Amino acid sequence: MVFAAWLALVLHDQYQIAWLGDYGVAADALFLAGVAGVALTRSVERRGRARVAAAALRAAFSLGVIIGALILAEFTTRFVFRHATSSGNAGDYIARRGGGPTVVINSLGFREREVGPKVPGRYRIAIVGDSFTWGQGVQVRDRFSDLLEGFLGARYEVLNFGHPGNNLPEHLNALDLVLTLHPDFVLLQLYINDFETANMQRPKTHPLLPSDLDSRLGRSSLLYQLLLGRWTQLQEATGLSESYPGYLARYLRDPHLPDAQEGSGMLRQFLDRAAAAGVSSGVVFFPAPDAMGSKPSDYPFGYLHDRARAICGEAHVPYLDLFAAFSTFQPPQRMWVSPFDAHPNEKANRRAAFEILRQFGPAWHQ
Numbered sequence: 001m002v003f004a005a006w007l008a009l010v011l012h013d014q015y016q017i018a019w020l021g022d023y024g025v026a027a028d029a030l031f032l033a034g035v036a037g038v039a040l041t042r043s044v045e046r047r048g049r050a051r052v053a054a055a056a057l058r059a060a061f062s063l064g065v066i067i068g069a070l071i072l073a074e075f076t077t078r079f080v081f082r083h084a085t086s087s088g089n090a091g092d093y094i095a096r097r098g099g100g101p102t103v104v105i106n107s108l109g110f111r112e113r114e115v116g117p118k119v120p121g122r123y124r125i126a127i128v129g130d131s132f133t134w135g136q137g138v139q140v141r142d143r144f145s146d147l148l149e150g151f152l153g154a155r156y157e158v159l160n161f162g163h164p165g166n167n168l169p170e171h172l173n174a175l176d177l178v179l180t181l182h183p184d185f186v187l188l189q190l191y192i193n194d195f196e197t198a199n200m201q202r203p204k205t206h207p208l209l210p211s212d213l214d215s216r217l218g219r220s221s222l223l224y225q226l227l228l229g230r231w232t233q234l235q236e237a238t239g240l241s242e243s244y245p246g247y248l249a250r251y252l253r254d255p256h257l258p259d260a261q262e263g264s265g266m267l268r269q270f271l272d273r274a275a276a277a278g279v280s281s282g283v284v285f286f287p288a289p290d291a292m293g294s295k296p297s298d299y300p301f302g303y304l305h306d307r308a309r310a311i312c313g314e315a316h317v318p319y320l321d322l323f324a325a326f327s328t329f330q331p332p333q334r335m336w337v338s339p340f341d342a343h344p345n346e347k348a349n350r351r352a353a354f355e356i357l358r359q360f361g362p363a364w365h366q
Contacts, residue, residue, distance in 0.1 A: 001034035074223045081222060084338040086137030093222045094340050101139045108177065111135065112160045118182045123364060125158045126178045128171050129189030132286045132344060133162025137337030142346040147353035156364070159183070167194045168266035175270055179277045185364060186274050186281045187356070190308055192248065192288050192301045195263030200251050203242035205232050225340070245291065245300035253303055264311060271315045282360050283312050286352070287323040290342035292332040299323065320359040325351055
């Protein structure tokens with residue numbers, strides 16, 4: 001039994017035999033049961049049936065107590081975080097539980113109202129970005145794009161072309177669509193991962209449990225989700241896994257590295273395309289809320305903000321870095337959507353809208 005289960009696990013994990021994945025949990029259980037059976041048989045042979053039975057009874061009682069404690073801890077954790085409705089992982093317990101903001105997608109594939117023909121005399125602003133623009137974890141009315149439209153008044157319309165997971169290649173595709181809608185101004189929202197390229201391989205952490213069991217618990221247990229976060233931090237602290245800041249620095253800190261040049265080139269291409277179409281543009285850079293500490297020097301991605309600023313300066317395009325504005329939220333978790341999602345919450349979106357209006361408003365009012 002042990003050998004059969006071991007063979008199934010090896011064939012699936014090492015030789016990528018896909019259909020065995022459906023039996024991953026069964027193989028794990030079979031392997032553990034087989035090992036336990038072998039150990040129990042050897043113990044009976046060496047120590048006698050009575051002593052082994054007494055030890056097994058104590059072990060079963062201890063296991064029952066541990067299982068009961070874990071179940072209690074799971075439901076206690078769910079109660080403590082019962083108001084959390086947003087998560088950075090679409091497949092985990094928080095995301096599957098639902099209860100998040102309403103999401104309605106228009107015919108263009110964006111979380112925005114249907115876009116009609118441009119109204120003469122009405123200034124059209126298009127915002128291109130990722131999940132920060134999309135409004136991960138917040139209602140439509142609380143996104144910085146919708147707040148901007150309210151601040152500016154009826155002579156302006158602000159259209160949201162954000163989509164979760166989009167980076168600079170997708171921003172370029174979105175720009176091609178946006179330019180067909182005749183905007184007066186295009187605002188590009190940047191984030192640190194926008195400079196990643198297809199060549200870059202993100203670091204992988206080691207699972208805490210066998211992969212199938214790890215995946216199932218990650219989808220169903222909030223307690224396990226919290227434990228995984230600590231497990232990831234431990235791996236990074238001990239060098240078992242590369243940290244995300246270290247990974248980005250390895251590929252992008254030196255501006256002469258190929259991936260750094262590719263990312264910078266895509267940003268220049270975005271600005272050049274807008275200029276060639278006769279459309280004014282600007283850039284707003286959102287910092288990583290989960291990487292901000294009590295001191296500005298703690299932030300590991302400043303070089304990317306500075307690089308975007310330099311590129312905008314070369315292109316004579318206005319640029320806004322929200323790092324200083326978001327640093328006023330102390331501790332930084334005050335601007336998170338939830339303890340499980342570091343996207344900007346309603347207060348952070350409002351602050352972003354005010355800062356964007358202050359930086360770009362004079363150009364829009366001309």
